[in-house]
Amino acid sequence: MHIPLWVVFAMVALVFWGITGVTQKLSTNAISTELSFLWFGVAMIALAVVVLPKVSVHWHVTPKDFWLAVMGGTLNSLGAYTSFAALEKGGKASIVIPLCYLYPLLTIILAITFLHESLTRPQLAGIVLALAAAILLSQEAPSQTDKTI
């Protein structure tokens, strides 16, 4: 069975990001969301310094790509921070979290409209199942200490 390399890398990303779901929870159980985010950012910068030697010496990055990539970091981290803020400002986790996980819908629309990507039938079915799975996975069991009124 031949597994395309992009699938392998996507799965590595999935596993690493999945682990952060646990470490982030352990962090925000102990400190504020803001302090946690700040140290998350410090680690991002530290990692950037570590991978810097791997960056090509002959840096042919156009100003457009440079700013788009920087904007990517800002959009992503702002997305993470605002999702926490939405929860803290009284947004119901049962609504906010599933809504957050519908973000691939926007990517799919943008990718098909502007990048002219085409999808196979199994991939289309996979997208529908992935969206449904993402919403289901966000439905946490009520904590045993939760009290109903």
Added chain:
Amino acid sequence: MLWGVWGALTKVISADIDAYTNQVLFAIGVVPVMAIVLFSGRLSGGVNRKRGISYAFLTGVLGGTGNIAFFMAFSEGGKAAVVVPATSLSPLVTVILGYFILKERASGYQKAGLALAMVAIYLLSL
């Protein structure tokens, strides 16, 4: 929405720049948000600061490494419309680890989600 735009944007950039350069530039982009947080006035307190900061740092390292793999998935020809829905299933790993590490029980919905996610990943890879 911000994450949704990021997914498509990343695909565009990955055609021109490698994963490591992308991660370095990504980190630069995080700095303005760190500045906003820095002035939030909510950095004090916490029940165990050393532990919380250690886990936050670990989250950044793991998240950044995941980013590099995500960028490489695009460099290797992955489509944004497929890679992004596939990687958005990362809670699959969180739910499984939550069960074993945090002793959190999975809800019936989450168990159904785990099964659907496995099928979805297989279909997306075709």
